[in-house]
Amino acid sequence: MDEHLKTELRKQGIVATTLQELYNWGRKNSLWPLNFGLACCAIEMIAASMARYDMARFGAEVFRPSPRQADLMIVAGTVTKKMAPQVVRLYNQMAEPKYVISMGACAISGGPFKQGYNVLKGIDRYIPVDVYIPGCPPRPEALIDALMTLQKLIDKQSLTGADRPRHLQAEAPSEFIVPRFGAHDLEPPQNPEVWDAPLVNISLAGTDDAGKH
Amino acid sequence: MTLENIKSEMEANVPGCVLEIVGNPSPSGQHSLRIDPAHAVAIATFLRDAEHLRFDYCSNVTGIDWPGKEISEKVKAKKLVDGAEQEVEEIRKTQTIGHLEVVYHLYSMEKKHGPVILRMRTEDRAEGVHLPSLTHVWRSADFQEREIFDLYGVIFDGHPDLRRILMWDGFQDHPMRKDYVEPDDYEYEPTAHDQVLERARQHRTVMGAQ
Amino acid sequence: MIAATEPVRILSKSPTDDGEGQFLEVSMGPQHPSTHGVFRMDVVLDGERIVKLKPVFGYLHRNHEKIAENETYLGSMPYTDRLDYFCSLTNNWAYALAVEKLAGIQVPERAEYIRIITAELTRFQNHAALIGFLTQDMGASGTPLMYAFRERETILDLFESLTGARMMCNYMRFGGCRVDLPAGWLDHAKQFAATLPRFLDEFERLLATNEILMARTQGVGVLSKEFAVNAGVTGPILRASGVNYDLRKVDKYGIYDRFAFKIPLGEHGDTYDRYMVRLLEMRESLNILNQALKDIPDGPIVDPKTKIRGFKPKPGEAYGRIEAPKGELGFYLISDGTPNPYRYRVRSSCMMNLTVLEELCIGRNVADVVVILGSIDIVMGEVDR
Numbered sequence: 001m002d003e004h005l006k007t008e009l010r011k012q013g014i015v016a017t018t019l020q021e022l023y024n025w026g027r028k029n030s031l032w033p034l035n036f037g038l039a040c041c042a043i044e045m046i047a048a049s050m051a052r053y054d055m056a057r058f059g060a061e062v063f064r065p066s067p068r069q070a071d072l073m074i075v076a077g078t079v080t081k082k083m084a085p086q087v088v089r090l091y092n093q094m095a096e097p098k099y100v101i102s103m104g105a106c107a108i109s110g111g112p113f114k115q116g117y118n119v120l121k122g123i124d125r126y127i128p129v130d131v132y133i134p135g136c137p138p139r140p141e142a143l144i145d146a147l148m149t150l151q152k153l154i155d156k157q158s159l160t161g162a163d164r165p166r167h168l169q170a171e172a173p174s175e176f177i178v179p180r181f182g183a184h185d186l187e188p189p190q191n192p193e194v195w196d197a198p199l200v201n202i203s204l205a206g207t208d209d210a211g212k213h
Numbered sequence: 214m215t216l217e218n219i220k221s222e223m224e225a226n227v228p229g230c231v232l233e234i235v236g237n238p239s240p241s242g243q244h245s246l247r248i249d250p251a252h253a254v255a256i257a258t259f260l261r262d263a264e265h266l267r268f269d270y271c272s273n274v275t276g277i278d279w280p281g282k283e284i285s286e287k288v289k290a291k292k293l294v295d296g297a298e299q300e301v302e303e304i305r306k307t308q309t310i311g312h313l314e315v316v317y318h319l320y321s322m323e324k325k326h327g328p329v330i331l332r333m334r335t336e337d338r339a340e341g342v343h344l345p346s347l348t349h350v351w352r353s354a355d356f357q358e359r360e361i362f363d364l365y366g367v368i369f370d371g372h373p374d375l376r377r378i379l380m381w382d383g384f385q386d387h388p389m390r391k392d393y394v395e396p397d398d399y400e401y402e403p404t405a406h407d408q409v410l411e412r413a414r415q416h417r418t419v420m421g422a423q
Numbered sequence: 424m425i426a427a428t429e430p431v432r433i434l435s436k437s438p439t440d441d442g443e444g445q446f447l448e449v450s451m452g453p454q455h456p457s458t459h460g461v462f463r464m465d466v467v468l469d470g471e472r473i474v475k476l477k478p479v480f481g482y483l484h485r486n487h488e489k490i491a492e493n494e495t496y497l498g499s500m501p502y503t504d505r506l507d508y509f510c511s512l513t514n515n516w517a518y519a520l521a522v523e524k525l526a527g528i529q530v531p532e533r534a535e536y537i538r539i540i541t542a543e544l545t546r547f548q549n550h551a552a553l554i555g556f557l558t559q560d561m562g563a564s565g566t567p568l569m570y571a572f573r574e575r576e577t578i579l580d581l582f583e584s585l586t587g588a589r590m591m592c593n594y595m596r597f598g599g600c601r602v603d604l605p606a607g608w609l610d611h612a613k614q615f616a617a618t619l620p621r622f623l624d625e626f627e628r629l630l631a632t633n634e635i636l637m638a639r640t641q642g643v644g645v646l647s648k649e650f651a652v653n654a655g656v657t658g659p660i661l662r663a664s665g666v667n668y669d670l671r672k673v674d675k676y677g678i679y680d681r682f683a684f685k686i687p688l689g690e691h692g693d694t695y696d697r698y699m700v701r702l703l704e705m706r707e708s709l710n711i712l713n714q715a716l717k718d719i720p721d722g723p724i725v726d727p728k729t730k731i732r733g734f735k736p737k738p739g740e741a742y743g744r745i746e747a748p749k750g751e752l753g754f755y756l757i758s759d760g761t762p763n764p765y766r767y768r769v770r771s772s773c774m775m776n777l778t779v780l781e782e783l784c785i786g787r788n789v790a791d792v793v794v795i796l797g798s799i800d801i802v803m804g805e806v807d808r
Contacts, residue, residue: 035456037460038461039460039483039804044589047575051572078483080483082481083453086453113486113487115486117489118380118484118486136591137508181383184396238738239525239526239737239738240527241524241740241742241743272751272753272770273742275755277757318755328742352655352778353653356775380481381481
């Protein structure tokens with residue numbers, strides 16, 4: 001529908017919309033995060049939900065303690081190898097559609113603790129991540145920005161077609177392998193379905209292939 | 214009260230104990246006392262209960278790894294060189310066994326003095342890693358001794374619940390030891406080249422080599 | 424809420440059990456809204472009653488000690504921020520104090536004052552937030568925590584204008600502090616300190632005589648004096664049991680001997696006393712803060728003789744400890760003369776305080792566990808390190 005006509009109609013008190021818009025509007029404005037903090041970033045997550053930053057303005061203040069009731073997992077903090085199976089299991093327990101924000105340097109790549117023997121070098125080795133927030137810890141404003149980025153991503157999703165989101169594709173996986181504790185490391189150390197070692201070849205820098213993986 | 218006084222009192226009250234003062238050259242001046250594991254529990258009980266000492270608070274318990282070192286020393290040896298006997302310098306290498314050490318920092322909450330630092334050594338780093346547990350003297354040693362068991366592999370005899378505490382139960386290594394090698398975890402290399410690029414390629418699963 | 428790790432099991436009846444029915448083993452955590460992070464308790468229940476409770480941790484074991492052994496002395500300073508991430512400045516101070524002992528470094532007077540100001544602000548916001556979380560665990564959903572975080576945000580603003588970061592301040596250096604106070608900072612701090620008595624009165628009036636709070640905390644989780652000392656419990660929990668042991672008075676580290684302040688002590692050692700001791704400590708912190716803000720002299724903020732680059736202390740060892748908001752935080756360092764410490768050990772107050780958790784909880788109901796754990800005040804970053 002023509003945008004101009006839509007605005008004109010709205011002035012007259014008539015709302016014209018598509019099912020897709022309505023569907024996305026509903027989902028993006030009621031993202032219920034999982035009440036789940038891992039480390040330092042969780043404190044900034046709490047601060048973001050408090051009075052000063054007030055995440056409730058974006059419809060995301062209802063922190064649910066149960067993964068069954070949550071739409072959004074904010075991986076806030078260092079994921080250790082001892083904790084990784086639990087994180088993946090919680091993700092698997094969440095109902096579709098579900099989204100993941102990887103908050104802070106540790107959840108992205110291990111961050112300052114990446115040299116640690118018990119630190120997982122990024123939660124995206126086991127579960128798909130929608131939005132990454134850099135920072136150690138990211139400020140509450142950064143979390144709000146990530147939330148708005150996620151809302152924009154949701155807004156763009158189409159209900160039909162090949163590029164429809166994962167939860168609308170019957171054959172797409174909704175659960176991922178939960179790693180097991182091995183004698184020296186997690187088994188498997190990463191999930192090849194989700195994560196592939198990124199590679200930037202310096203000799204190809206500047207070409208289209210440089211950042212491809 | 215000096216460490217010498219405490220040492221002589223302990224020798225008087227715990228018969229047969231072998232004590233040695235370990236000097237600390239740093240400005241902190243916190244000298245410590247090496248005790249023999251066989252009398253450790255008796256020494257600890259004495260320190261805790263003696264009327265004028267009352268070290269009732271064991272603040273810090275920690276392990277230290279001292280791996281075996283290769284010591285090379287120059288030795289003069291006589292050798293036959295071209296038929297004539299000459300004195301030649303040789304480098305002789307000896308390998309020390311190495312040991313694990315456990316350190317206890319004691320304070321007194323009642324008398325408000327301290328610290329007295331106790332040290333114990335294991336025989337080696339492989340089989341003889343048994344030390345007596347002091348958990349029954351100071352409950353605060355409980356978690357810390359478990360942590361040393363987990364990260365260093367010291368086995369505390371008499372500990373009520375000696376399990377891994379920080380790593381998971383099936384884990385087999387002792388990661389705080391100096392010779393621990395952690396599993397190979399590929400990390401993203403922003404500008405991979407040469408060997409790093411080769412290493413990155415080996416970790417790739419989906420795409421072939423570019 | 425429960426689960427995520429191991430299934431709930433029904434255990435066969437134990438021979439020592441004289442009650443009816445079977446025991447139930449429940450795994451509380453590591454994802455549980457009341458465990459303050461990734462902490463897990465294996466609880467054996469007889470109905471609602473706790474029979475056995477084993478704390479399980481290590482879910483945030485990020486190998487701080489191992490990393491620090493491969494890092495320079497100064498390079499470990501930012502990692503100390505992330506130990507107890509509520510109180511980065513006191514962590515900095517504990518580490519700086521240990522290194523200063525190891526290398527024999529003196530701290531200029533102005534830097535000592537700045538350290539005390541920041542440490543007492545840290546203590547204030549930690550206790551405020553803790554009381555907020557504790558009451559939230561009891562069902563006061565939001566309001567006290569909102570009040571606490573309102574003040575905390577103002578304190579974080581002060582930290583940010585001083586150090587550049589809200590939480591991870593990385594501010595103290597061996598022999599002083601990193602930067603001097605910015606212009607107008609002291610005035611801001613004084614203005615803010617002037618508003619705190621009103622907040623404290625409000626916070627106290629809101630909660631201290633609240634019937635629900637009293638019913639849920641008085642007589643719950645009683646910790647005896649002797650057991651607290653033997654188990655190495657420190658900080659407000661120890662003092663709530665009536666042991667007069669505060670390192671600010673005992674060790675007189677820094678320049679704490681110049682300030683007049685009292686040490687609040689509890690009488691019963693129950694959860695309510697632990698709550699009340701913290702509330703009173705906030706008043707004493709404010710007292711110290713006001714004295715320090717009044718007396719702070721001009722001068723250098725770092726000892727000019729200290730080497731920042733290529734810092735290599737002589738071989739030896741040192742154990743330095745301070746009274747962090749949660750208890751005694753100690754650093755044990757061994758130097759072998761190289762730029763990296765040979766051994767770097769963090770004596771964590773939270774981990775030691777957890778030693779008593781099982782004894783406090785046995786015989787109580789499940790709901791009390793949450794309150795008792797809340798009053799112990801743990802931060803997993805420091806428990807697991």
